[in-house]
Amino acid sequence: MQRITTGDRWRVRLAVALLVGQVVMAGVARFHDDRFFTWAPHDEWTDFEIEATVDGRPLSPAEIVERYGYTAVGAEPRAGAHVLRAVRLAEKREHADDPAAVVVRYRVNGGEEQTWSWP
Amino acid sequence: MVLALSDPPALHAHPAPRGRWHAPWRVDGTALPPHQLAVAKGLVLLLWFFGEAGRLRAPFVAILPPLEWLPGDATVWTLRALIAIGSVLVLGGRAPRFGCGIVSGALFVGITMNALVYRNSLFFVAAVLLLMATHVGAISTWLLRLQFSVMYAAAALNKVLIADWRDGTYFEHWQTVVLDNTWWADLDASLPGPPLGVLAGWAVIVTEFGLAAALMHRRTVHGALVVALLFHTLPVLTDRLTFGIFYSALALSFFVFLEPEEATDASRPARIAHDPRLPWALTAAYVTAALIKDGLVALT
Numbered sequence: 001m002q003r004i005t006t007g008d009r010w011r012v013r014l015a016v017a018l019l020v021g022q023v024v025m026a027g028v029a030r031f032h033d034d035r036f037f038t039w040a041p042h043d044e045w046t047d048f049e050i051e052a053t054v055d056g057r058p059l060s061p062a063e064i065v066e067r068y069g070y071t072a073v074g075a076e077p078r079a080g081a082h083v084l085r086a087v088r089l090a091e092k093r094e095h096a097d098d099p100a101a102v103v104v105r106y107r108v109n110g111g112e113e114q115t116w117s118w119p
Numbered sequence: 120m121v122l123a124l125s126d127p128p129a130l131h132a133h134p135a136p137r138g139r140w141h142a143p144w145r146v147d148g149t150a151l152p153p154h155q156l157a158v159a160k161g162l163v164l165l166l167w168f169f170g171e172a173g174r175l176r177a178p179f180v181a182i183l184p185p186l187e188w189l190p191g192d193a194t195v196w197t198l199r200a201l202i203a204i205g206s207v208l209v210l211g212g213r214a215p216r217f218g219c220g221i222v223s224g225a226l227f228v229g230i231t232m233n234a235l236v237y238r239n240s241l242f243f244v245a246a247v248l249l250l251m252a253t254h255v256g257a258i259s260t261w262l263l264r265l266q267f268s269v270m271y272a273a274a275a276l277n278k279v280l281i282a283d284w285r286d287g288t289y290f291e292h293w294q295t296v297v298l299d300n301t302w303w304a305d306l307d308a309s310l311p312g313p314p315l316g317v318l319a320g321w322a323v324i325v326t327e328f329g330l331a332a333a334l335m336h337r338r339t340v341h342g343a344l345v346v347a348l349l350f351h352t353l354p355v356l357t358d359r360l361t362f363g364i365f366y367s368a369l370a371l372s373f374f375v376f377l378e379p380e381e382a383t384d385a386s387r388p389a390r391i392a393h394d395p396r397l398p399w400a401l402t403a404a405y406v407t408a409a410l411i412k413d414g415l416v417a418l419t
Contacts, residue, residue, distance in 0.1 A: 011253035039273035
């Protein structure tokens with residue numbers, strides 16, 4: 001059995017930090033709609049439809065994919081909030097100079113249609 | 120045969136064998152216990168088989184905003200190169216912990232810099248590889264197994280707090296609309312008692328909570344592994360749902376629970392045992408993953 005090195009201790013701390021981080025993210029998920037690093041696979045199924053216009057011109061389905069990474073009509077099997085997050089952040093971070101007016105219609109688990117709009 | 124899982128072992132380090140290149144099917148003579156090295160090799164092979172490195176994309180709506188400053192294509196190719204380098208180190212046994220760390224780090228950056236690339240399956244592979252990269256002894260093996268309990272507990276907690284899971288709405292919609300399983304309604308009508316969606320949803324929740332607890336105790340871990348395999352195999356059989364790399368990676372990773380005690384007992388000399396069955400089990404898992412992926416096996 002060899003002497004425990006500082007490197008060994010830091011390796012264990014990193015491993016513990018990884019596990020603790022997941023517990024923390026599981027707690028954060030109680031107050032936030034995003035579901036990253038919280039082990040939330042397929043907790044909800046969201047059917048959505050994205051409509052966006054730039055300077056009054058509707059974006060084509062290909063342009064919507066290019067702009068937001070999601071298809072104009074699709075389904076998100078993890079968290080519907082991820083679709084809204086992608087649209088919101090894409091508009092804020094990538095398209096501040098050419099903003100779009102976006103409407104996202106979605107249903108969670110086949111429920112009532114909800115509408116989200118940006119800005 | 121199955122290592123007890125109760126209290127965390129003390130931190131003791133085994134003298135790590137000097138890294139040497141060896142054949143990809145060998146799992147002995149490294150700083151990682153044989154079962155864990157077999158799992159690590161299998162995971163990196165699965166990453167390439169399922170084309171996960173090829174699915175990495177340039178930074179976009181990053182989970183960690185600073186990562187969006189990374190140059191797009193250069194970052195993607197760098198991450199792919201790192202996964203390749205790490206894979207070679209793991210498969211060749213030269214520096215498996217370091218190789219696991221490289222692959223894990225690249226995956227974490229990849230899934231964090233583009234939120235659309237993020238998947239729990241990749242997070243699972245990255246987490247397991249990171250825990251192997253930090254292996255120093257018995258305590259590391261204990262932490263690696265704890266990862267599975269954390270995963271199941273968090274998954275169950277997420278579900279039990281969602282009304283659509285508790286009242287069966289999610290399962291009902293999932294089966295009848297998303298998967299278009301006509302047999303679901305027929306089965307639901309034929310069964311007495313609560314709706315099938317409610318039973319199925321609570322069965323999943325209870326199973327996941329149960330696995331989280333059972334995997335950490337000596338007396339129940341063996342049974343828990345069987346339940347877990349059945350639990351994850353059921354959707355494969357009924358709907359051919361493997362959720363990408365997840366089913367193969369998870370099934371393979373359960374091997375870490377079958378470590379011989381002498382490989383991780385801190386009070387014994389470091390004697391890395393070479394189990395000749397491991398390479399064949401790895402091969403079987405790999406071939407099974409290939410068959411499932413290609414849909415050559417009619418599971419329904």
